[in-house]
Amino acid sequence: MDLRIFTEPQQGATYDDLLAVARAAEDLGYDAFFRSDHYLHMSGDGGAGPTDAWTTLAGLARDTRRIRLGTLVTSATFRLPGPLAVTVAGVDQMSGGRVELGLGAGWFEAEHRAFGIPFPPLGERFDRLEEQLAVITGMWSAPPGSTYEHDGSHYPVHGSPALVRPVQEGGVPVIVGGAGKRRTPSLAARYAAEFNVPFSSAEETGELFARVDAVCEEHGRDPLSLVHSAAQVLCVGRDDAAVRRRAEAIGREPDELRANGLAGAPEEVRDRLGRLAEAGASRVYLQVLDLADLDHLADAHAALTA
Template identity: 75%
Template sequence: MVELRIFTEPQQGATYDDLLAVAQAAERLGFGGFFRSDHYLHMGGDGGPGPTDAWVTLAGLARETSTIRLGTLVTSATFRLPGPLAVAVAGVDQMSGGRVELGLGAGWFEEEHRAYGIPFPALGERFDRLEEQLEVVTGLWATPPGSRYSHDGAHYPIVDSPALAKPVQDGGVPIIIGGGGRRRTPALAARYAAEFNAAFRSADETAELFKGARQACSRIGREPSSLALSAAQVVCLGRDEATVRRRAAAIGREVDELRANGLAGTPDQVADKLRSFAKLGAERIYLQVLDLSDLDHLVDIAETVLPLVA
């Protein structure tokens, strides 16, 4: 019915070894993907031991896993130039044997840009840069071997590039675009993405965003069903209510708030809410796991929820 993927927030405090343990557990337990955010600054807490770079991390995981899909939700277009980003992602795709997906967004967290000396233009320019990055990255990957790629862009002009390295996946690395924008975001998804993601939205909001993405496809003559739809929700599951409360406390959240704004409760309760997103058209759900030390949480989800929804 719906594929479940694990989604982590390592900027809140996680080492590579922490992420490796979660990724390997997710693979062993039958989840469809291991994804991570791409941030350089924590959002609450002390952020220790400090950030890890998303694509450096994924390169390591590519060699230490074998079947699970790997990717970002999402890489900020402000962080990397599109040419080097295309090279890096293609390289990780090669290292993984073709298991990588690239979530790409305009960027929003101004404080992390200030903390690490990254320019942070106004919103309109960030979207302009995102659109041009998508054009360049997909153009480089689509250029036939032995040919050259050029792009007369306002922000990222490309002249006579050999357009290497190449991903090993046919058609290039799948691109994920998401967000709450009602105009430019769905238009970019329709033009460039394999998947549109509605993150941390209610069922009603998700339905509206999915509708907008489908309509954007129709406007440019793309078959709407060719754009995969997905959602992301925080998860806090327990086989009993006491465990739900304990896991909510461990991530500093209230159970009632998590029930309203995420996937919280017993296996049947979580499965019911997952089915509600599947009925809206979500083909996969990214489960935001905030306590990376609690690998038993993944075990409980795999043993009690996966059989009910997969």
């Protein structure tokens, strides 16, 4: 099971905070460090203020050595696909080929209002996401010496030189996820290296994996070629007092976290992780909300790899 650390810096974190977590995760042996792509906090006051996802990942690309880096997920409403393809390829080059791109339709309307970002209706956001996936992967895979063309209604591309080159052969791995019943599985089957189910029970996760597998087969794709992953909030403690302390630090109740995340004593979180594995997950993103508690990463790694 690949274990990845997933952070929410919009809740209040500086670059140095993120670097400390990324380096701790790297030293402990976690597979990857991911961050959300948000500009507006969802509770509290946002602390240190927002940071840009790809600016911070560029810094981490130079300030870490081994750990993979990415977004869960970049919002397609925030950036144009051509410049985003260039940005992600550049960070991939800076990291020596350690970057992954989670891309979604965008959902947080208040955030868009707060930063002057257009927020189209849901159907249009998915149309734009589909075109972004086509443009980004198309630019990365265009043969050298050719030009890339995309005749789209939202992002037409004409005469783009085939110069957008990530280090990773075939381009940066793309992650698509969510609980959508129709368009999300189709986009994952057509464009993604990984399908992610966020914050769901093992039973719901398994059902969503089965749905995307069926769509892969409809598209003539081997479902085994698609990584199946889950994201879960993390709250591990060596005893009940430690679990309670860590839950209070993030404004949550221990019982609620036990019901909805990877929370509790080591044996409890191992059992929950085992049920996700039985549902088909080979990778889990551990959402860490208290970035100052670096001991939490060590306790979780010891519990989940025992």
